[in-house]
Every structure is written in C-alpha cells, then in structure tokens.
Amino acid sequence: MGSIDIGVFIPIGNNGWLISTTSPQYMPSFDLNKQIAQKAEGYGFDFALSMIKLRGFDGKSEFWNHNLESFTLMSALAAVTSKIKLFASTAILTLPPALVARMATTIDSVAPGRFGINIVTGWQSAEYTQMGLWPGDQYFGYRYDYATEYVQVMKDLWKDGVSNFKGKHFTMEDCKLSPRPQGGVKIVAAGQSGRGIEFASQYADFNFAMGAGINTPTAYGQATSRLIEAAEKAGRDVGSYVLFMVIAEETDEAAQAKWKLYNDGADADALAWMTSQSSKDTNADAHSTAKNLGLPEGAVNMNQGTLVGSYEKVASMLDEVASVPGTKGIMITFDDFLEGLDKFGQKIQPLMKSRQGKV
Numbered sequence: 001m002g003s004i005d006i007g008v009f010i011p012i013g014n015n016g017w018l019i020s021t022t023s024p025q026y027m028p029s030f031d032l033n034k035q036i037a038q039k040a041e042g043y044g045f046d047f048a049l050s051m052i053k054l055r056g057f058d059g060k061s062e063f064w065n066h067n068l069e070s071f072t073l074m075s076a077l078a079a080v081t082s083k084i085k086l087f088a089s090t091a092i093l094t095l096p097p098a099l100v101a102r103m104a105t106t107i108d109s110v111a112p113g114r115f116g117i118n119i120v121t122g123w124q125s126a127e128y129t130q131m132g133l134w135p136g137d138q139y140f141g142y143r144y145d146y147a148t149e150y151v152q153v154m155k156d157l158w159k160d161g162v163s164n165f166k167g168k169h170f171t172m173e174d175c176k177l178s179p180r181p182q183g184g185v186k187i188v189a190a191g192q193s194g195r196g197i198e199f200a201s202q203y204a205d206f207n208f209a210m211g212a213g214i215n216t217p218t219a220y221g222q223a224t225s226r227l228i229e230a231a232e233k234a235g236r237d238v239g240s241y242v243l244f245m246v247i248a249e250e251t252d253e254a255a256q257a258k259w260k261l262y263n264d265g266a267d268a269d270a271l272a273w274m275t276s277q278s279s280k281d282t283n284a285d286a287h288s289t290a291k292n293l294g295l296p297e298g299a300v301n302m303n304q305g306t307l308v309g310s311y312e313k314v315a316s317m318l319d320e321v322a323s324v325p326g327t328k329g330i331m332i333t334f335d336d337f338l339e340g341l342d343k344f345g346q347k348i349q350p351l352m353k354s355r356q357g358k359v
C-alpha cells in the first residue's frame with residue numbers, strides 16, 4: 001500500500017464541525033489553532049487547512065457565529081511552524097485575485113514552499129448579502145466561470161509578475177506583482193458538482209471530496225473516480241483529498257456512545273438554517289456539496305463522512321480510504337481536536353499501513 005498524506009481541518013469557527021449542544025463547546029483562537037498546528041506537525045501531518053466562514057447558523061450552540069479570518073491566521077501559524085504545509089481559504093466574492101496573489105506571496109516568504117490557497121466559490125448567500133457583495137442567485141450558475149478567471153489572474157501574476165488578463169469578470173491593466181513566490185503556491189478546490197469537478201481538474205492541484213456515511217470508508221469513491229476521469233481529459237494530475245471526522249476511543253462501544261451523545265444534542269435551529277441556505281441553489285446537481293450538507297444521517301457534522309470506533313478499527317478504515325484509486329490524502333476533523341490529535345498520533349497512526357512510509 002502506498003503512503004497517504006494526512007491533514008487537519010483546523011477549527012477556525014466555534015465548536016469545530018459538530019452542530020450540537022452536547023459536543024465540546026469552544027471558541028476559536030490563535031492559541032488553540034497554534035497548539036493544533038504544532039501538535040499536528042509533531043505527529044508528522046502533511047498539511048493543515050482553514051476554511052473561511054463569514055456568518056454562522058445561530059441556534060442554541062451559536063454554531064459558527066464566531067470565526068477567525070483564514071489568511072491572517074495561516075500567516076501567524078506559518079511563523080510558528082517549520083514543516084507542515086498550510087492552506088488558507090479565499091472567499092472569492094470578497095477579495096480581488098491580485099490582492100490574494102500578493103497575500104500568498106507574503107506568506108510564502110514566511111514559509112517558503114509551504115503555502116497554498118483553497119478556492120471558495122460560496123454556497124451560503126447570507127455571508128455575502130450582509131456586506132452587499134452577493135451578486136444574486138444567478139451567481140450559482142456561473143461561479144466556477146468566475147473562479148476560473150480568478151485563479152488565472154493569480155497564476156499569471158505568480159508566473160510572470162504581470163497580468164493583462166481580459167475576461168468577463170476581471171480585467172487587468174498591466175497589473176504587477178513583485179516579489180513573486182519562491183516556493184510555488186498550490187491551489188486546492190472542493191467542487192463536487194460536475195462543473196466543480198471540471199474546474200478542479202483544470203486549475204487545482206488537489207480537490208477535496210466529502211467522505212460519505214458512517215463507517216463506510218470507501219463510499220465516496222465515485223467522487224474520486226469522477227475527478228480522475230476529468231483530470232485525464234484535461235491532461236493533468238489532480239489528486240483527491242477526502243474529508244472525514246474521526247471519533248475514536250479504546251472500544252467501539254465508547255466511541256459509539258460519544259457519537260450518540262452528539263447526535264442527541266443536535267442543534268435543530270442551526271441545522272434548519274443550514275438547510276435553508278444550502279437549498280437556495282435550485283439547479284445544484286445531486287453530487288454538489290449543497291445538496292448533501294443536510295442529509296439526515298450525518299447532518300450533525302454536515303455529512304462529511306464519519307469514522308467511529310476503536311483505535312484499531314479507525315486505523316483499518318483509514319487504510320481502506322487510502323486504498324481508493326485517486327486518493328492522495330485524507331483531511332481529518334475531530335470532536336475534540338487536541339485530544340483527538342494525541343489519540344491519532346499515538347494510537348491510530350502507528351497502526352496504519354498507509355502511513356508507514358510517511359512517519
């Protein structure tokens with residue numbers, strides 16, 4: 001079995017990825033995320049990624065009502081780490097591509113060759129209407145065209161130091177960038193729709209896929225096979241990074257008890273808000289992130305795919321994930337990040353065949 005990259009999806013928003021009143025409740029902070037990034041680096045994690053979220057879901061848990069900003073956080077983490085790769089997220093409706101290209105160059109000077117950008121086209125319109133930045137629901141239909149131009153402008157600037165790009169959404173007039181990044185800036189995406197997969201195959205280095213189901217580690221395989229097919233058509237090598245939540249304990253029973261506790265405390269009001277927002281893209285295809293966020297089985301953690309069990313069972317399931325063709329990495333969330341990282345690093349990772357060449 002080949003080696004697999006492992007990353008952590010750091011909690012830039014309160015309570016991480018559990019929309020529940022009975023899960024660990026905490027606020028985001030630099031100190032917390034510094035501890036997470038340094039602990040992940042110590043356990044040999046390959047990357048850490050932070051999302052960008054500009055409005056929460058309310059409810060009793062005030063889910064994601066409290067968020068840090070992605071680029072400034074990752075810049076700070078770049079200065080207190082030395083090996084782990086760091087990805088910040090840009091909400092492309094909020095920041096011009098030429099400015100983001102310069103921000104990336106700045107962070108590259110802090111952490112040469114360790115920085116990349118996650119392209120967020122946006123699915124929750126309320127994040128943008130509150131700032132007067134939402135172009136209308138017709139944006140759902142052309143957001144990947146917008147993203148294509150956005151990334152092309154950045155790539156032009158990083159490669160040549162100048163862009164004269166002329167498109168429908170962006171026009172550059174002798175736009176300059178210097179210095180240019182010395183280590184290269186990787187692009188990641190998270191498109192699941194047909195158009196999203198096409199965009200990733202043409203412009204991204206990696207594409208994130210959502211894991212599927214509870215303890216069904218290979219169920220997401222269709223998303224990866226669709227990416228492989230699109231990348232072959234584009235003549236590019238684009239790997240899939242798949243997202244799973246890990247809830248692990250000494251025994252299966254103890255882990256399942258935790259999972260039940262979190263589901264019993266599911267924040268109904270926050271979940272209802274999420275569903276109302278994700279349903280606004282009326283033309284979203286069956287594979288899209290928006291269509292799958294609120295499915296009943298795993299709504300409490302946004303249906304990111306969940307691995308629940310003993311350390312041995314979780315290690316075995318992660319090896320199954322690694323065996324899916326086209327999968328180059330696994331991005332993990334935890335119910336409790338600091339405790340979860342220690343369990344992973346000390347008790348799960350040593351049992352994984354797919355990490356023997358990495359750690």
